Amino acid sequence: MTTPDNWQKSSFSGFGDGNDCVELATTPDTIHLRESDTPATHLTTTPTPLAQLLHYIKTGAV
Structure with a gap:
């Protein structure tokens, strides 16, 4: 399997280069x-x- 090169950080992760x-x-x-x-x-x-x-996470519905 090929690992992608272009990873994007979540906008919910805050600022900086932290590992969180x-x-x-x-x-x-x-x-x-x-x-x-x-x-x-x-x-x-x-x-x-x-x-x-x-969808399940947001609504709790299956």
């Missing part, structure tokens, strides 16, 4: 998420399951 944030990168049809404290470990998903997870 979630980062996101995309490749064609794939979304990669990682914690800046452990950049070698990341989750890989596609848009549909991630959208479903975020």
Whole structure:
């Protein structure tokens, strides 16, 4: 699996270069998420399951 090069820091992580944030990168049809404290470990998903997870988190509805 190819690891993306262009990681973006979450806007909810505050300012500076601290290691307290979630980062996101995309490749064609794939979304990669990682914690800046452990950049070698990341989750890989596609848009549909991630959208479903975020919907559940926001609403508590399945």
